[in-house]
Amino acid sequence: TVRTLILNDFNQVFKKVDILLTPTVPHGAFKIGEKINDPLAMYLEDIFVTGASLSGLPAISVPVGKVKVAGGGEMPLGAQLIAPRFQENNLLGIAKFLV
Numbered sequence: 001t002v003r004t005l006i007l008n009d010f011n012q013v014f015k016k017v018d019i020l021l022t023p024t025v026p027h028g029a030f031k032i033g034e035k036i037n038d039p040l041a042m043y044l045e046d047i048f049v050t051g052a053s054l055s056g057l058p059a060i061s062v063p064v065g066k067v068k069v070a071g072g073g074e075m076p077l078g079a080q081l082i083a084p085r086f087q088e089n090n091l092l093g094i095a096k097f098l099v
Helices: 002-013 039-045 050-055 088-098
Strands: 020-023 059-068 074-082
Touching: 002 050, 050 074, 059 088, 074 088
Parallel strands: none
Antiparallel strands: 020 074, 059 074
16 A cells, blocks of 8 residues: 555665654745645645655654744744654654754
């Protein structure tokens, strides 16, 4: 199945690293409702988090800062941590450290 293929790829990576740190989205946050009429754009916003979801691996998103947006404001920016199976304690410990 696709899930097994994705999990196998992650397992190969976890032979070299304990935890993965990835972006959660391709860019900073967009305005509420801005992409509501574009399902493909909405799907692409999740592109970095679907692998962990499909594989069933433990993952968590944590705030890592803010990015400037047009008009002078700031929006939150997050990162995703992904851990091997049954490594939730390590995952939560690193997430707590980052926050």
